[in-house]
Amino acid sequence: MPERRIEFPGHSGAMLAARLDMPRGKPRATALFAHCFTCSKDIAAARAIAATLADLGIAVLRFDFTGLGHSQGEFANTDFSSNVEDLVEAAACLGREIAPPAILIGHSLGGAAVLAAARRIPESRAVVTIGAPAEPSHVLHALGASVETIREKGQSEVTLAGRPFIIKRDFVEDISETKLREAIGSLRKALLILHAPRDETVGIDNASAIFHAAKHPKSFVSLDDADHLLTRSEDAEYAASVIGAWVARYLDRPETGRDLAHPEGVVRSVEAEPTGMLQRISVDGRFHLLADEPVEVGGSDMGPTPYQLLAAALAACTSITLRMYAERKNIPLTGLTVDVSHSKSHADDSEELEKPRKIDRFVRVIRLEGDLDENQRAGLMRIADLCPVHKTLEGSSEIATEPAGEA
Numbered sequence: 001m002p003e004r005r006i007e008f009p010g011h012s013g014a015m016l017a018a019r020l021d022m023p024r025g026k027p028r029a030t031a032l033f034a035h036c037f038t039c040s041k042d043i044a045a046a047r048a049i050a051a052t053l054a055d056l057g058i059a060v061l062r063f064d065f066t067g068l069g070h071s072q073g074e075f076a077n078t079d080f081s082s083n084v085e086d087l088v089e090a091a092a093c094l095g096r097e098i099a100p101p102a103i104l105i106g107h108s109l110g111g112a113a114v115l116a117a118a119r120r121i122p123e124s125r126a127v128v129t130i131g132a133p134a135e136p137s138h139v140l141h142a143l144g145a146s147v148e149t150i151r152e153k154g155q156s157e158v159t160l161a162g163r164p165f166i167i168k169r170d171f172v173e174d175i176s177e178t179k180l181r182e183a184i185g186s187l188r189k190a191l192l193i194l195h196a197p198r199d200e201t202v203g204i205d206n207a208s209a210i211f212h213a214a215k216h217p218k219s220f221v222s223l224d225d226a227d228h229l230l231t232r233s234e235d236a237e238y239a240a241s242v243i244g245a246w247v248a249r250y251l252d253r254p255e256t257g258r259d260l261a262h263p264e265g266v267v268r269s270v271e272a273e274p275t276g277m278l279q280r281i282s283v284d285g286r287f288h289l290l291a292d293e294p295v296e297v298g299g300s301d302m303g304p305t306p307y308q309l310l311a312a313a314l315a316a317c318t319s320i321t322l323r324m325y326a327e328r329k330n331i332p333l334t335g336l337t338v339d340v341s342h343s344k345s346h347a348d349d350s351e352e353l354e355k356p357r358k359i360d361r362f363v364r365v366i367r368l369e370g371d372l373d374e375n376q377r378a379g380l381m382r383i384a385d386l387c388p389v390h391k392t393l394e395g396s397s398e399i400a401t402e403p404a405g406e407a
Helices: 044-055 080-097 109-120 136-143 146-153 169-177 181-185 204-213 233-250 306-328 374-384 388-394
Strands: 003-009 015-021 029-034 058-063 103-107 126-130 155-160 163-168 190-195 218-222 267-271 279-283 287-291 335-346 358-369
Touching: 003 080, 015 044, 015 080, 029 044, 029 080, 029 109, 044 058, 044 103, 044 233, 044 279, 058 080, 080 109, 080 169, 103 109, 103 233, 109 126, 109 136, 109 181, 126 233, 136 146, 136 169, 146 155, 146 163, 146 169, 163 169, 181 204, 190 204, 190 233, 204 218, 218 233, 306 335, 306 358, 306 374, 306 388, 358 374
Parallel strands: 029 058, 029 103, 103 126, 126 190, 190 218
Antiparallel strands: 003 015, 015 058, 155 163, 267 279, 279 287, 335 358
16 A cells, blocks of 8 residues: 655654555545554554555554654653643644544554543544553553652663663653543543453453443454464454454445546455565455465465465355346245365376376355255256356456556
């Protein structure tokens, strides 16, 4: 997806670095992403979520809080309240660039920040938290015994995720005094809570507390055995896919006119990352899925292989064709299942060739359900061969390849 680097002034006037992940074509909506404590806008979860939402036509702004990542300013002079102010400034920036955010997404302490900031971003309609604490003061657990030193001496150097940070008394006092329960209860926006039951950094009881404090509409989805930062690509992709499916319910329907970036009938495949084989596939700019390869051949096994997608097309087309035929002929077909497997085998006449050729072989097993007589079953089996995808695979196709024009 196209990406723009932008800057905007944060709460202190220091310039904050941001990335704006843009969909191809006119954005359907906008979203704002807040990263976890001492992280950055470029962690795996942020990249995956931004890419998935961009596929859905949603522009996503992710930025580094003051003093973190590529942003200017002193981290030591920040606190939870300043993070909330940075979020409000980020929302204003997104409003100037495209439109104010309809969706607010926060990871860990960023999740607590979006809950606190939501009331000040009236255009937002939906809020998503990922591994978020129910109260900002939860982050004090990460500081351990240093909290008392900070309170006594005014500041202390603390190592977090292998990096040193100066934490001051103002941060500890601000985060201790901030309470979110009232803000969550008066959110008046759709809320999605994503949390891993085995999260050792922010326990699952935090998700429960947020859920019980919130009013409907609210949803909870378990991230199973994911870690707090969603460091495994499959966990980040799963969270992204859940968010992508959930937010669609709270957005306006796309305009009926199609954007030329996604012409009708076009299937687009875009690399999920510059390395690896994972592909994000968009059909007509409306339907989205993944394709990949098994781990043993260099993929990450996060989606079906291209050949499996081809087999899926044959299976689905066969099922649809049989259903249409049964309805036209009033055949009491109460259910059907089509299993398709793919392999390559030597052609029967290839023994005479110097280099035996291989052909693609699809094995299709059709299970018909209902009170059907033998003639009806035989007729349905014959009709299966008239499935359009079947006829396409049996025939010869012409594939024309040409370079894309200038963007």
